[in-house]
Amino acid sequence: MLFTLEITLFTFEYMDINKISKLGKKIKIEIFKKFIEIKEGHPGSILSIFDVVNCLYLGNFIKCTKNVRNNDYFIMSKGHAGSVQYPYLLRKSIINKKEWKKWKKNSKSVFRIFPNNNIPGIDVTSGSLGHGLGIAAGLSIGLKKDKIKKNIWTIISERELYEGSIWESLLFIKHNSLSNIKIILDRNDLIILGKTENCIKLDPIEKKLKGFDFEVETIDGHNYKQIFSGLTFLKKNDKKNKILIAKTVKGNSVSFMKNRSEWHYWHNLTRMRADKLLKELKI
Amino acid sequence: MKNEKFFQRDCFIKEVYNSAKKNKNIFFLSADFGAPALDIFREKLPNQFIHTGISEQNMVDVAIGLSLKKKIVINYAMAPFILARAWEQHKISSLMNLPMITLIPGIGYGYANAGPTHYSNEDLGLANLIVNSNIFTASDGLISTYLAKYLLKQKKISFVRLDRDQCENINYKSTSTDIKNGFRVIYNGKKLCIISHGIILNKLYKLISKNNYFKENITLIDLIRCKPISDKLITILKQHFHTLVFDEQYENFNLSTMLLKFVNYHSLNNNIVSNALKEYIDFGNDGRENILDRNDLSVLKIIDKINKYL
Numbered sequence: 001m002l003f004t005l006e007i008t009l010f011t012f013e014y015m016d017i018n019k020i021s022k023l024g025k026k027i028k029i030e031i032f033k034k035f036i037e038i039k040e041g042h043p044g045s046i047l048s049i050f051d052v053v054n055c056l057y058l059g060n061f062i063k064c065t066k067n068v069r070n071n072d073y074f075i076m077s078k079g080h081a082g083s084v085q086y087p088y089l090l091r092k093s094i095i096n097k098k099e100w101k102k103w104k105k106n107s108k109s110v111f112r113i114f115p116n117n118n119i120p121g122i123d124v125t126s127g128s129l130g131h132g133l134g135i136a137a138g139l140s141i142g143l144k145k146d147k148i149k150k151n152i153w154t155i156i157s158e159r160e161l162y163e164g165s166i167w168e169s170l171l172f173i174k175h176n177s178l179s180n181i182k183i184i185l186d187r188n189d190l191i192i193l194g195k196t197e198n199c200i201k202l203d204p205i206e207k208k209l210k211g212f213d214f215e216v217e218t219i220d221g222h223n224y225k226q227i228f229s230g231l232t233f234l235k236k237n238d239k240k241n242k243i244l245i246a247k248t249v250k251g252n253s254v255s256f257m258k259n260r261s262e263w264h265y266w267h268n269l270t271r272m273r274a275d276k277l278l279k280e281l282k283i
Numbered sequence: 284m285k286n287e288k289f290f291q292r293d294c295f296i297k298e299v300y301n302s303a304k305k306n307k308n309i310f311f312l313s314a315d316f317g318a319p320a321l322d323i324f325r326e327k328l329p330n331q332f333i334h335t336g337i338s339e340q341n342m343v344d345v346a347i348g349l350s351l352k353k354k355i356v357i358n359y360a361m362a363p364f365i366l367a368r369a370w371e372q373h374k375i376s377s378l379m380n381l382p383m384i385t386l387i388p389g390i391g392y393g394y395a396n397a398g399p400t401h402y403s404n405e406d407l408g409l410a411n412l413i414v415n416s417n418i419f420t421a422s423d424g425l426i427s428t429y430l431a432k433y434l435l436k437q438k439k440i441s442f443v444r445l446d447r448d449q450c451e452n453i454n455y456k457s458t459s460t461d462i463k464n465g466f467r468v469i470y471n472g473k474k475l476c477i478i479s480h481g482i483i484l485n486k487l488y489k490l491i492s493k494n495n496y497f498k499e500n501i502t503l504i505d506l507i508r509c510k511p512i513s514d515k516l517i518t519i520l521k522q523h524f525h526t527l528v529f530d531e532q533y534e535n536f537n538l539s540t541m542l543l544k545f546v547n548y549h550s551l552n553n554n555i556v557s558n559a560l561k562e563y564i565d566f567g568n569d570g571r572e573n574i575l576d577r578n579d580l581s582v583l584k585i586i587d588k589i590n591k592y593l
Binding site: 116123124125134140146169171 | 307310330333335336338340341342343344345346347348349350351352353354371372375378379
């Protein structure tokens with residue numbers, strides 16, 4: 001076996017930013033040890049959104065308890081990064097730790113690189129782009145009809161903005177004032193064939209989203225203070241439709257993955273490279 | 284009332300409305316597509332009606348969300364768009380095994396007057412490719428009503444294909460068993476088996492009902508549910524060799540394709556003869572009947588085809 005797996009048990013409650021950042025590094029390493037072991041994963045996408053997800057869970061912005069029925073919804077519309085949720089679900093005992101250990105190449109574990117709703121705690125099957133917001137809208141209406149107050153945290157990638165369905169859903173969400181949908185846009189500037197601004201320009205993205213009458217804030221998606229401030233803006237229950245743009249770096253924290261679109265996919269690593277990856281994730 | 288004509292979509296929606304009055308978990312989603320019966324639904328049950336904009340993709344995604352909240356959802360948009368444009372969304376729904384009903388109104392050349400963009404000659408194939416889908420086609424208003432009643436109680440991924448045109452009800456005492464079995468044997472003749480569905484079946488019924496020789500010699504089957512096809516059909520198929528299949532879908536995928544698969548799977552000895560649309564785009568813009576004639580599916584040409592086997 002290449003690495004011993006350690007699931008560090010920390011409580012989520014009342015952790016300060018430094019602790020959250022520190023624990024986040026451990027969690028990140030857990031995820032990547034797993035990827036190295038199973039030789040799969042989408043490292044670039046996960047590293048770009050990791051810090052936001054880490055704050056979302058460890059900062060208690062999202063309601064996540066063992067009793068999943070009471071939890072907020074979480075939709076990772078950019079399904080490539082979906083496995084980033086697993087360590088948090090393990091920590092809340094939503095998924096058994098044995099399952100995590102069982103997760104090996106071609107094993108019968110419940111885990112998959114792309115999340116699906118057969119996995120405990122995963123609300124929506126995702127992978128293909130452009131569905132998350134519409135599904136969130138349906139959930140939101142359903143919650144409204146049932147008079148249940150829950151938030152639906154939905155992470156979309158900028159690549160999804162090329163899908164027309166996203167804009168259809170934005171119109172729909174605004175029209176129906178579905179303010180419990182908390183939209184986070186992961187803006188790492190990269191798509192497979194290059195930079196978004198060179199391929200098909202998205203900017204001025206803030207202006208475009210504001211044009212749909214959403215309140216928009218932009219943060220550095222790797223700065224924990226800014227993430228906390230952004231998530232606080234998003235969570236505030238003021239009946240407004242909001243979008244948080246997290247400016248991120250694809251492959252963040254790993255020198256040979258940073259801003260490299262090829263690391264959207266997993267590549268085989270030599271032992272030396274794997275060590276380098278884990279070493280850099282600790283920093 | 285004799286000779287009264289019905290719109291299949293209104294029959295279906297009326298029944299949904301009756302159920303939705305009692306069940307607040309029923310939601311009707313429309314991508315800006317209407318019907319007189321829907322006007323009543325919208326007026327009386329505004330909280331259960333959702334206008335999704337002319338956005339079929341968003342509509343089905345919203346339906347997924349509602350379905351995840353255990354709501355009973357009916358999607359409704361014009362046939363050429365609801366599946367072709369939102370096929371991937373239906374696939375996602377199927378991946379999560381979410382029951383929802385998608386109405387497909389205006390199948391075949393129902394919107395022939397609007398030109399080729401509005402033809403729906405591929406919807407059967409598209410619906411068939413959705414894993415675990417159930418596909419129903421209404422041949423008259425009565426079947427449409429029965430289907431609504433039946434499907435609102437089922438938790439299945441269901442596609443209900445409806446015609447745009449009004450049609451008379453087939454003079455056949457349908458029972459809920461017909462819907463459950465997924466087919467009804469309208470005539471039970473000796474020499475030839477004809478299988479069809481939808482408005483073309485309705486036409487075949489009219490044709491046969493006026494001709495005693497046809498009545499005596501043709502077995503006419505309305506295949507209400509073509510996916511999955513009931514095993515109960517095997518007994519009837521075993522009684523015939525020549526089996527003509529009529530459908531207003533392209534020849535590369537139509538009802539006969541599904542029947543061929545069924546016949547092969549059960550090792551039946553039937554000569555399945557496909558009578559479907561030729562694979563070309565018809566820009567004639569001169570109405571459904573003329574286009575069907577060019578596809579050898581006008582009433583006269585159908586009679587010729589039948590006579591060849593009698």
